[in-house]
Amino acid sequence: MSIKISEIFGPTIQGEGTLIGQPTVFVRTGGCDYRCTWCDTLHAVDSGYRDTWKSMSPNQIMDKIRELSDGKPILVSLSGGNPAIQPLGELIDLGRKESYSFAMETQGSIAKEWFSKLDHLILSPKPPSSAMKTDWDALEGCIKAAGDKNKITLKIVIKDEEDYTYARQAGEKYPDLPLYLQPCNMSPAGMDQNGVDMDDIHRRTDWLIEKITNDGWFNVKVLPQLHVMLWGNKRGV
Numbered sequence: 001m002s003i004k005i006s007e008i009f010g011p012t013i014q015g016e017g018t019l020i021g022q023p024t025v026f027v028r029t030g031g032c033d034y035r036c037t038w039c040d041t042l043h044a045v046d047s048g049y050r051d052t053w054k055s056m057s058p059n060q061i062m063d064k065i066r067e068l069s070d071g072k073p074i075l076v077s078l079s080g081g082n083p084a085i086q087p088l089g090e091l092i093d094l095g096r097k098e099s100y101s102f103a104m105e106t107q108g109s110i111a112k113e114w115f116s117k118l119d120h121l122i123l124s125p126k127p128p129s130s131a132m133k134t135d136w137d138a139l140e141g142c143i144k145a146a147g148d149k150n151k152i153t154l155k156i157v158i159k160d161e162e163d164y165t166y167a168r169q170a171g172e173k174y175p176d177l178p179l180y181l182q183p184c185n186m187s188p189a190g191m192d193q194n195g196v197d198m199d200d201i202h203r204r205t206d207w208l209i210e211k212i213t214n215d216g217w218f219n220v221k222v223l224p225q226l227h228v229m230l231w232g233n234k235r236g237v
């Protein structure tokens, strides 16, 4: 069994959502069924980068994770691209035997039975500004596949009013799931901190906070990407 890998790096910290600040090793798979306008991980999406992706077995990936964490169990963050494209069930089985835990972020377009093995599933449906269309039935399939709702979080990137309306509808649709709103990072992929427009991120965060407070939307969380604030869009952090 082989898995397309764009990069494996860490330990670093989780930069967003419910696991923010938690030490983790990232396993970024290659390939995505989406092409979001503001994607900041094109190196794991665009077929032009395919030559840089490695085919690795679950054992080889686990060896690398073990090497990076010095053999100490750590949270493994499965990311992409869309990691749901890849056969990751065996890797999760291997890691869990050694007390590693697993979180995965996906847009929710493809459900796999191995989602039930995850400790955390972050579903990140893409709003209108991404130019992608959400398949809510597929997202529902991902929720079902995960089994336990307590391990699911929703995260939605917000660029504009239309995205905000989309997020409100998603919040109403899934009142039982924790929802994080993340201001869109419009700086091009590959920029270091000096190249990232921090003023723009602050403006977008302020705007979002004002929106939710004015609307009395109190069961949602607004969180900018900590890793972008610390390191910009640099790869491998």
Ligand code: SF4
Pocket (backbone or CB within 6 Å): 032, 033, 034, 035, 036, 038, 039, 040, 041, 042, 045, 080, 081, 082, 107, 126
């Ligand atoms: S789903 Fe994620 S990885 Fe895929 S194109 Fe959109 S932002 Fe990029």
